[in-house]
Amino acid sequence: MAGVTNRAYRRLCREFGSADAIYVCEMITARAIVERNEKTLHMMSFDDDESPRSMQLYGVDPVNLGEAVRIVAGEGWADHIDLNLGCPVPKVTKLGGGAALPYKRALLARIVDAMVTAAQPYGVPVTLKFRKGIDDDHLTFRDTGRIAEEGGVAAIALHARTAAQRYSGQADWDSIAELKAAVTTIPVLGNGDIFSADDAVAMMAHTGCDGVVVGRGCLGRPWLFAELAAALRGEPLPTPPRLGEVGAIMHRHATLLAEHHGEERGLRDLRKHMAWYLMGFPVGGDLRRSFAAISTVAELAGLIAQLDPDVPFPVDAGGPRGRQGSPGKVSLPYGWLDDPQDITVPRGADVMHSGG
Ligand SMILES: Cc1cc2nc3c(=O)[nH]c(=O)nc-3n(C[C@H](O)[C@H](O)[C@H](O)COP(=O)(O)O)c2cc1C
Structure with a gap:
């Protein structure tokens, strides 16, 4: 999570969590890696004992993303690379990035190919994290799942909201179940509204997903990972901290x-x-x-x-926290919805961003 999961916070989470959890670093702009921006390289640092070193990239241009993956994988910066296809922040979507990108199926397929091809020689898995679509009239998650499977992606994660919903309303866990049923060759992780260990167990039962992704639930609660690990092993939960x-x-x-x-x-x-x-x-x-x-x-x-x-620990502090906001129209590049097969990268799309 941008602005949250830096090296310090990941360490704190790891001190509570289980060995089979992955703590992903803040999203990193592909072009900034290619330009070897000093601040970006600092954001890309991991502790010596961090394993796997998991990095999320942001970008729109297959050339930049391929080159960034070559650097990250080839120079040994990380062990896992995820692509951010879920950011709903207007300054990102209006350039075709984040949650806007999956609408362009052919461009996404090229990006996936560039990233997977660049990562493969180093044995670094590439994963995708995406939303249901831009809005209810432009759902893309089924196509993204298919593109991921065809493109050699190692796993996918669905945040079960549209970009238009931002963080509002309830995540639609049925769409995770649908994706899990459709995607048979790679693991499908579910994301959205896991604020407690019970929520994680409930999502897995409801959707059949292979694992869960937690966002806001861990804000101010790095020990949530200990609770999740215990619940998923069927063990009693540790007592929340005083x-x-x-x-x-x-x-x-x-x-x-x-x-x-x-x-x-x-x-x-x-x-x-x-x-x-x-x-x-x-x-x-x-x-x-x-x-x-x-x-x-x-x-x-x-x-x-x-x-x-x-x-x-207060009984009522286990629920939603962090961003909620309200739904809104998604800012997109001019004419973005006209042709899902167009592979043009919007001008200036890969300038530096941070967001979520
Ligand atoms: C402060 C903040 C920063 C975020 N940054 C990112 C990010 O960089 N990359 C990403 O994939 N998702 C990001 N997200 C979204 C979360 O990963 C997650 O998909 C979303 O919050 C829904 O899950 P939740 O209901 O568990 O919070 C961010 C969310 C928040 C609240």
Whole structure:
């Protein structure tokens, strides 16, 4: 997740999670890799013990994406490469990227071919993550599944919403079941509205999918992966952390971010996580505001000391968190819907972006 799953946060999640989970890095723009942009190379870093090193790319141009994969796989930057076909942010879709791209079936097939061909000599699997389509009148997930199978993709993940829905409403798990039934040669992962271990078990039962992808549910709850792993093994769930333990996790997160980004930038980055960590806990407004404005690890430690460590995890904090927003028309390049077989890459499509 852009702005969230940097090296520090992935480490924190791994410290709770299970060995068979994959923690994907923030989305990386293919062209920035090709240009060896310094900030991008920093975003692409992994811990020495991170395995697999999983990287998600963003791009629209098969040439850039193929070249980026050659660099990432050939130079050993990562062990797994995913392609972002789900980002609904207007600045991305209006250039034909993210969730807009699967509509162009022939262009997508070329991209898949370029990426898989570039990755194959190094044994690096390529996967796709996509939405149901642009909107209810332009559903593409069935075609994307077919293109993935035909193109040698190793696995696919469906976020069961359209781009027009953004993060609103309920994910349509039936579409995951439909995709799973249609795609028989590669694993199909389901995504959308998994906020608890029970949700993961329910999605797998409902759809028959081979695994689940978690987005917002882990915001401020890196321990969710321990709960998911236990539930999927049929074991009792670990007790959710009390406020004192949450404080210790926040402190650990701060320390890891300070190592990754330096203290100033790292703690600025941590601010957005504060409301997620404290969601539902009885913490007064002043203290909450102070958490959201922290600048140093020492300052954070002082605030954590003011929390009541014995407060149990709130029963109502297990539900939705993070972006929800409202549905809206999807910004697309001019004439984008005219011809699904057109392979023209919109001008300026691969300029640098971040988003989700
Ligand atoms: C802050 C944020 C950043 C995101 N960034 C990405 C991203 O870079 N790549 C991606 O494939 N999905 C991204 N997503 C989408 C999630 O991976 C996921 O598909 C979506 O949130 C639905 O799953 P959920 O209901 O479990 O949250 C992002 C979501 C959020 C909330």
